[in-house]
Amino acid sequence: MTTQQLLAADTSMGAVTLRVADLDRMIGYYRDGVLLSLLSNENGVAVLGRGTTPIVILEHAPSMQHAAPHEAGLFHTAILFDTKADLAAALYSVASRWPQTFTGSADHLVSNAFYFTDPEGNGVELYWDRDRTEWSWTHGMVDMATIFVDPNEFLRENLTEDALSGASARPGRVGHVHLSVGDVATARSFYVDRLGFDTTAAMGDQALFVSAGGYHHHMAMNTWNSRGAGRRQLGLGLGLVRIEVPDADDLGALVSRMRDSGVQSADDGRTVAFEDPWANRIEVTTPGRG
Numbered sequence: 001m002t003t004q005q006l007l008a009a010d011t012s013m014g015a016v017t018l019r020v021a022d023l024d025r026m027i028g029y030y031r032d033g034v035l036l037s038l039l040s041n042e043n044g045v046a047v048l049g050r051g052t053t054p055i056v057i058l059e060h061a062p063s064m065q066h067a068a069p070h071e072a073g074l075f076h077t078a079i080l081f082d083t084k085a086d087l088a089a090a091l092y093s094v095a096s097r098w099p100q101t102f103t104g105s106a107d108h109l110v111s112n113a114f115y116f117t118d119p120e121g122n123g124v125e126l127y128w129d130r131d132r133t134e135w136s137w138t139h140g141m142v143d144m145a146t147i148f149v150d151p152n153e154f155l156r157e158n159l160t161e162d163a164l165s166g167a168s169a170r171p172g173r174v175g176h177v178h179l180s181v182g183d184v185a186t187a188r189s190f191y192v193d194r195l196g197f198d199t200t201a202a203m204g205d206q207a208l209f210v211s212a213g214g215y216h217h218h219m220a221m222n223t224w225n226s227r228g229a230g231r232r233q234l235g236l237g238l239g240l241v242r243i244e245v246p247d248a249d250d251l252g253a254l255v256s257r258m259r260d261s262g263v264q265s266a267d268d269g270r271t272v273a274f275e276d277p278w279a280n281r282i283e284v285t286t287p288g289r290g
Contacts, residue, residue, distance in 0.1 A: 005257060007196040007243075008250040009213030013174040014242030014285070015047070015054035016077045020120055021236055023060040029118050030056050033094035033101075034079065034126070037168040050172030055079055057240075064236045066121065072180050072229040072278035074238035075222060076115065076123030080175030085163035087112065087128040088155050092164070094126070095151065105154070107147040110135050110216040114151060122237060127175060135216065142200045142216045144209075176218050177241050179280060180226040184208050186277050187221040194261040195282075196254065218243075231279040243284045251286055 020026045027046050030036045036048035036055055044060035056077065067073055081087040091114050095102050101116045101124075113127035136143040163170070181187045184205050191197050197210035200217055206224065209217035219241075245251055255272055258265050265274040271285040 005196055006198065007212040007254070008246050010246045011212035011218065011250075012244050013177055013218055014244050014283075015049070015057050016074075016174060016177060016241060017057040017059060017239035018074075018077075018120075018122055019059045019061040019064060019236050019239045021062050021064070021066075022120070023058060025119055026058050029094075029098060029101075030058070031168075033098045034124065035090045035093050035167040036172075050079075051169055053171070053173050055172065055174055059239055061236060064234070066236050067232065070226050070229060072182055072226050072232050073280065074122055075178040075180045075220070075225075076125045077174060078113075078125035078127055078176045078178065080173055081126065081128050082171045083163070084112070084128050084154075084158040085160045086167065086170050086172065087114070087126055088158035088160070089163040089167045090126050091151060092155055092159055093167070102151075105149040105151050107149050108144045108216075109147075110142060110144055112149055112154065114149075114154075120236060123178070125178070129175070129216075132214070140200075141202070142209075144201055144216065174242075176220065178220040178222070179238075179241075179276075179278075180229070181221040181223060181276075181278055182226060182229040183223060184221065190263075190276050191219060191221065194258060194263055196257060229278060231277070238280060240281050240283060243282065244287055245284060247286055251284060254284055 030048045031038050036050060039047040039049050046058040047054050049055040094116060103117055104115045106113050111127045111129045113125050116124040118124055187208050191210050192199055197212055200211045201209035207222035209220045211218045255267060258274060263274055265272050271283045273283045275281055
C-alpha cells in the first residue's frame, strides 16, 4: 500500500460504547471494579475513563435483548495502563470485587494481559505493554504468544499502595478493540484493504491483528465464537468503536478511500461514520472533534 492508502502512524483508539440493560450495575463494575472514573452520567449515558480520557461509554437500553450466541460483535475492549503497578491495581480491584468475572491471563511477549467478562457478557482486557524495543518482528509480523501469567504472582511483584490510591486519576486508554466476526478474509478486505490498517499478525482463517504505525495491534478480529456470522441485529453489547486520526487531512484521505472502495459513510463535519460487514458501527474523528 502507498502512504495515502494507510491510516496515519499516530492513529489511536477512542472510547468504546456499550449498550447495557442495567446501567447502575455496569457503572459499578467499571468504576468500582476496573477503577475508571465516572466522568459524566446524564440522560441514560454514563462516560467512564482514566483521568479525563473517556474509555467506556455506557448507553442505557433496557428494552433491548442480548445477542444470541455466536453472533458477531465485541470480543473485548482492551484497556491499556502505562505501568505494571497501575495494571496491578485494576487487576486487584476487579478480581476482589467481581471475582467471578475473571477469565484468564497471558504474557503475549509484547504485553501482559488479564481477561474478564463484565456482568452483561462484554469481554474486557486489562493490559500493559512492554517497550517497543523489546518486541520482535519476523517478515513484517509481530511475534506474539499466549503464555500463562500467575495473577497472584503478578500482584505480589507489582501492586503498590501508591497505584491503588487515586488509581482512576492515573493515565489509561483504550489500547485496542477485538471483534468477533464471521470470517477473516472479509475482515482483512475491510479493515486492511479499505480502512487502511496494516496486518501485524494472523492465525490462518481464525484471527487477524491489524494496526497503524507499527503498534502490535489497534484492532483484532476472530471467528472463535462467531464463524459464519452475518450482520448483527440491533441489541445490547457493542454500540460503537471509535478511531482517532491525527488531523483533518488524514480524515479526508480516509473518506476518499472509503468512497472509492464503495463503503457508504456519513460525515457530519466532525466524524466519519460507517459500518463494517457485520454491522459493527465505526466512527473516525480527529482529537477534539468527537
